[in-house]
Amino acid sequence: METLARVQDPELGGNIVELGMVTDVRIDEGHVEVGLALTIAECPLRNHLEGETRRRIADLPGVEDASVRVTAMTKKQRAELMSTVRLKARDNATPTRVSPATRVIAVASGKGGVGKSSLSSNLAAALALAGHQVGILDADIWGFSIPRMLGVEGRLQADADTKLIEPLVAHDVRVVSTGSIIDSEETALMWRGPMLSKALEQFLTQVDWGELDYLVVDMPPGTGDVQMALARSLPQAEMLVVTTPQKAAQKVAVRVADMARRSHMPIVGVVENMSGEMFGSGGGAELAEDLGVPLLGSVPLDHAVVQGSDNGRPVVIDGTGPAAGSILAIRDRIAELMPPLRMETCSGRIAKLIAELEEGSAPASV
Ligand SMILES: Nc1ncnc2c1ncn2[C@@H]1O[C@H](COP(=O)(O)OP(=O)(O)O)[C@@H](O)[C@H]1O
Numbered sequence: 001m002e003t004l005a006r007v008q009d010p011e012l013g014g015n016i017v018e019l020g021m022v023t024d025v026r027i028d029e030g031h032v033e034v035g036l037a038l039t040i041a042e043c044p045l046r047n048h049l050e051g052e053t054r055r056r057i058a059d060l061p062g063v064e065d066a067s068v069r070v071t072a073m074t075k076k077q078r079a080e081l082m083s084t085v086r087l088k089a090r091d092n093a094t095p096t097r098v099s100p101a102t103r104v105i106a107v108a109s110g111k112g113g114v115g116k117s118s119l120s121s122n123l124a125a126a127l128a129l130a131g132h133q134v135g136i137l138d139a140d141i142w143g144f145s146i147p148r149m150l151g152v153e154g155r156l157q158a159d160a161d162t163k164l165i166e167p168l169v170a171h172d173v174r175v176v177s178t179g180s181i182i183d184s185e186e187t188a189l190m191w192r193g194p195m196l197s198k199a200l201e202q203f204l205t206q207v208d209w210g211e212l213d214y215l216v217v218d219m220p221p222g223t224g225d226v227q228m229a230l231a232r233s234l235p236q237a238e239m240l241v242v243t244t245p246q247k248a249a250q251k252v253a254v255r256v257a258d259m260a261r262r263s264h265m266p267i268v269g270v271v272e273n274m275s276g277e278m279f280g281s282g283g284g285a286e287l288a289e290d291l292g293v294p295l296l297g298s299v300p301l302d303h304a305v306v307q308g309s310d311n312g313r314p315v316v317i318d319g320t321g322p323a324a325g326s327i328l329a330i331r332d333r334i335a336e337l338m339p340p341l342r343m344e345t346c347s348g349r350i351a352k353l354i355a356e357l358e359e360g361s362a363p364a365s366v
């Protein structure tokens with residue numbers, strides 16, 4: 001087993017023993033056979049893993065020949081492997097100021113203009129309305145729109161003693177965006193380069209987020225560096241994929257989801273935005289089915305969303321128009337799928353207490 005533990009899966013970042021890929025080892029005199037369960041039978045790394053395993057075992061003194069029997073993992077084995085990988089990523093991640101108990105929702109889409117920022121700001125405000133501690137991180141460094149949508153003004157400042165950046169607050173949401181550092185999107189474009197590309201990292205390590213139940217991250221469109229960086233530094237992050245009802249939008253959305261899976265970010269579900277007579281509907285449901293994740297809801301095309309964004313007052317605050325209702329329902333669904341961890345432990349404790357009481361001699365009521 002020690003020898004086998006030297007065989008690394010370069011993609012998952014771990015050795016085949018800790019990743020649970022070694023199913024069995026049979027030794028008959030000088031003949032050794034190792035059973036390897038790979039994530040999928042046509043795993044692109046199959047040759048590498050098989051060859052490495054054979055080579056390492058054959059190198060051992062007393063071994064005449066080594067063979068490897070490859071099988072595909074069961075669903076359950078794969079789920080276990082994924083949680084091992086995520087735990088490892090968490091251990092290796094650079095420390096951030098976002099508590100590991102904070103649920104992180106990365107709102108992503110294949111392309112711009114589908115309503116990521118509108119949904120992010122509304123979802124954050126809706127979660128805060130429900131009494132949760134909420135932060136929003138505008139990770140669309142060059143195309144930020146969160147400050148305008150939530151109506152925050154003013155500039156981010158660092159605390160004189162701690163040197164940590166204090167988030168701005170709007171609608172009970174703690175807000176951090178490059179838009180609150182610089183004056184205009186034109187300036188952002190001029191800053192393109194190392195200064196702003198480090199912004200995300202700084203927002204995670206140098207902002208005093210406090211105890212958050214939820215951190216909503218408004219992702220830049222498409223796949224790329226930001227997605228990878230987020231998966232690396234916030235291993236608890238889960239992706240919410242936004243799509244419009246059209247076919248073309250689904251195709252690009254599949255690509256973001258693929259990327260998420262490659263960086264081991266689970267997908268909490270799909271939201272279809274702008275559904276209705278103009279663009280049709282059903283694209284979100286198809287995408288959700290393709291990805292094997294829940295459709296969290298459909299948000300209709302609704303002018304109140306645009307107005308809310310322009311006025312810095314997300315529609316969920318006043319609850320006017322059909323979109324607000326859908327977004328509130330989506331919020332409830334998310335809170336169900338990703339309950340705040342503090343509440344989870346708390347209700348766990350309460351459940352235990354009740355169970356103990358019920359086991360006790362005295363009936364709870366007469
Ligand atoms: N459900 C909706 N109904 C009507 N307009 C919407 C809806 N969702 C978003 N919009 C509008 O569409 C435009 C793009 O939305 P935005 O959230 O900025 O997209 P993204 O962040 O994906 O680029 C904005 O003008 C926004 O007000």
Ligand SMILES: [Mg+2]
Nearest residue numbers: 116117140145
């Ligand atoms: Mg946006």
